[in-house]
Amino acid sequence: xxxxxxxxxxLFPIIFFLSLLSSCITLKEPExxxxxxxxxxxxxxxxxxxxxxxxxxxxxxxxxxLSDFQLHVLYGKQSLADLKNASxxxxxxxxxxxxxxxxxPTTEQLKFWIQASISGFxxxxxxxxxxxxxxxxxxxLFSRKINFRF
Numbered sequence: 783x784x785x786x787x788x789x790x791x792x793l794f795p796i797i798f799f800l801s802l803l804s805s806c807i808t809l810k811e812p813e814x815x816x817x818x819x820x821x822x823x824x825x826x827x828x829x830x831x832x833x834x835x836x837x838x839x840x841x842x843x844x845x846x847x848l849s850d851f852q853l854h855v856l857y858g859k860q861s862l863a864d865l866k867n868a869s870x871x872x873x874x875x876x877x878x879x880x881x882x883x884x885x886x887p888t889t890e891q892l893k894f895w896i897q898a899s900i901s902g903f904x905x906x907x908x909x910x911x912x913x914x915x916x917x918x919x920x921x922x923l924f925s926r927k928i929n930f931r932f
Contacts, residue, residue: 840873
């Protein structure tokens with residue numbers, strides 16, 4: 783019992799110091815910069831897979847773990863795709879990280895993709911390519927959800 787009390791007395795200052803230090807750390811939000819390496823497969827078979835990399839820039843001087851990446855892609859008010867990548871990715875300090883994503887559109891979404899591609903994604907009033915999403919940033923004991931729009 784006395785050993786446990788001694789360990790508690792030694793660990794308490796360390797835990798207290800770490801909690802004070804955590805309030806001093808301010809993380810800048812990672813930026814979603816672009817989409818690269820777009821490729822499609824299976825469009826003619828009825829089981830399409832659209833793959834691409836989302837480029838995320840880490841503006842912090844420390845590395846971050848990015849996880850729970852969610853993306854909702856719209857064209858006007860029509861939903862093109864909903865995707866989620868729960869695999870964690872490490873973003874080097876002051877560098878870009880590539881997060882691979884794959885879209886498997888539903889039958890309804892696939893019909894819209896085909897109609898929109900035939901019409902050439904014409905820029906009619908209210909029909910613009912946009913989206914929303916979120917990701918979790920983790921470092922040590924800290925975790926923060928970041929929402930973004932594009």
